[in-house]
Amino acid sequence: KAGVTQTPRYLIKTRGQQVTLSCSPISGHRSVSWYQQTPGQGLQFLFEYFSETQRNKGNFPGRFSGRQFSNSRSEMNVSTLELGDSALYLCASSQGTSNEQFFGPGTRLTVL
Amino acid sequence: LAKTTQPISMDSYEGQEVNITCSHNNIATNDYITWYQQFPSQGPRFIIQGYKTKVTNEVASLFIPADRKSSTLSLPRVSLSDTAVYYCLVGSYGNNRLAFGKGNQVVVIP
Numbered sequence: 001k002a003g004v005t006q007t008p009r010y011l012i013k014t015r016g017q018q019v020t021l022s023c024s025p026i027s028g029h030r031s032v033s034w035y036q037q038t039p040g041q042g043l044q045f046l047f048e049y050f051s052e053t054q055r056n057k058g059n060f061p062g063r064f065s066g067r068q069f070s071n072s073r074s075e076m077n078v079s080t081l082e083l084g085d086s087a088l089y090l091c092a093s094s095q096g097t098s099n100e101q102f103f104g105p106g107t108r109l110t111v112l
Numbered sequence: 113l114a115k116t117t118q119p120i121s122m123d124s125y126e127g128q129e130v131n132i133t134c135s136h137n138n139i140a141t142n143d144y145i146t147w148y149q150q151f152p153s154q155g156p157r158f159i160i161q162g163y164k165t166k167v168t169n170e171v172a173s174l175f176i177p178a179d180r181k182s183s184t185l186s187l188p189r190v191s192l193s194d195t196a197v198y199y200c201l202v203g204s205y206g207n208n209r210l211a212f213g214k215g216n217q218v219v220v221i222p
Contacts, residue, residue, distance in 0.1 A: 004155075033208050043156070043199075043212035056209040090155045094208055100146075101208060103155025 002026065004093050004104035012110045018079040021107045025072050025093030031055075032074040033101060034066060037088040049074055078109075086111045116200045121217040124190055132185040132216050134200030145176060145183045148199045150215070156199060160185070195220045 005024045013019050025032050033056075034046040045058040049068035066076045072093070078085055088108050092101035117135040124130045136145065144163050148156035160167055162174040162183070173186040187194055197215040 031208050033210070035210075035212075042214055043210075045209050045211065048208045050208075056207075058209070088153070092155065092208075092210075100158045100161065101156075101210065103157065106153070106155055108153075 004091060004102050006089075006091050006104040006107050008107060009105065010108045010110075012112060013081050014112050015081055015083060017081050018077065019081060019109060021076045021078075021089055021091075021109075023074045023076070023091030023093075023104060025074070025091075026102055029093035029095055029102070030072055031094045032068055032072060033092045033094075034074070034076050035090040035092065036060070037090060037106070038086075043090070046076070081111045083111050085109065115211070116202060116213050118198075118200055118213065118216040120214065121219070123219045123221055125221050126191055127189055130187040130190050130194070130218060130220075132187070132198050132200075132218065133182060134185070134216075135182050136200070136202045137181050139180050139202050140204070142204045143202045144205050145174065145180075146201045146203070146210075147172070147174065147185045148201065148212070150197045150199065156212070159198075190218075190220045192220050192222065194218065 007022045031050045033048040035043050037043045048056040052068045063079045068074045088106045090106045092103045094101045146161040147159040149159050150156040160172050160174045164176050167174045175184045197217050199212045199215040201210050
């Protein structure tokens with residue numbers, strides 16, 4: 001089975017711009033979660049989608065949003081980028097019925 | 113979400129058994145204990161999960177005492193490639209809102 005894929009792997013944006021990141025889960029997985037990882041804050045949960053519905057949400061501002069499509073693929077959008085949004089954004093998929101999540105390689109976002 | 117406390121870092125020699133502890137004093141009745149491993153610039157990788165007593169798989173063992181307020185991940189005969197950050201998490205089964213904490217940086221020394 002193919003693993004979780006994320007595109008793009010690297011991205012450079014400037015302040016004020018918006019960005020969309022994509023995640024393709026493992027085939028058959030209906031849950032997709034997003035995390036932000038920074039050296040200072042560590043790994044922080046952004047949100048989870050299950051069957052196209054947001055099921056859980058972390059403590060991030062409304063600039064961070066996401067969606068999930070009928071094929072379980074998910075996108076994450078960040079609007080009005082700030083320098084502090086520079087991070088590794090990780091996507092994880094699971095069947096939705098256990099605590100075992102499968103993470104992708106991440107998208108490294110740099111905001112200048 | 114129950115919080116976890118782990119040592120920040122630890123060193124171990126190659127070939128030794130490594131025991132990584134985690135405290136979770138406020139664990140709830142329906143919480144499970146899960147461990148992940150993360151290498152630099154990669155996503156975390158699931159290692160093992162348990163509820164009580166002992167769980168063993170092909171890579172690690174997880175020891176959970178009766179009060180479940182702590183747990184210990186045991187890695188047998190570590191190699192240099194086991195150098196990574198190890199995260200202990202607690203949460204209800206099927207809860208995909210994982211709270212990773214700071215993790216424990218394990219460095220394996222030749």
